[in-house]
Amino acid sequence: MSTVEATVEVDVPVSTAYNQWTQFESFPHFMSGVAAVRQLDDLHNHWTIEVGGVRREFETVITEQLPDQLIRWQTVGGDIQQAGNVSFERLDDRHTRVTVELAWEPQGLAETVGSAVGLDTMQVKVDAARFKSFIEERNTETGAWRGEVAPGR
DSSP: OEEEEEEEEESSOHHHHHHHHTOGGGGGGTOTTEEEEEEOSSSEEEEEEEETTEEEEEEEEEEEEETTTEEEEEEEEESOOEEEEEEEEEEETTEEEEEEEEEEOOOHHHHHHHHHTTHHHHHHHHHHHHHHHHHHHHOSOSOOOOOOBOTTO
16 A cells, blocks of 8 residues: 655635535546546545546545544545545634545556655645645635544444
8 A cells, every 4th residue: 555645734714624625526626637526425425537548436435524623535446445534623713734644555557656756645745735726716615514424334
């Protein structure tokens, strides 16, 4: 497994940053390589990604969710094996630290080499910076889901 992490400080309140992250279908606006995310229900999402000319589809399930604190997920089917979480730390009334952690299993030579030279880490950092620009330019979330998901649900 390859593990990557990126942290970004955004100039919005923690609830705004968290609420935006619950809007999975907006991810193509700030995540390169993500062609589409379709929310199937409160816990499941279907992803379509295109990286290096290769198109893959998979589903994720939210395994833990605490409003304004944490969203944790893992894949449950498809071409990709990954698990991750995004955490939200209130710095003050208008600033939030967002940390993305992702563990994934590179497949094939190109992904294995890309991971070995840090391309996956670079991509997660770029996407975190794009999230910062996306949410700060809007200064409001596109929607919100404030439900809680207990571990092991």
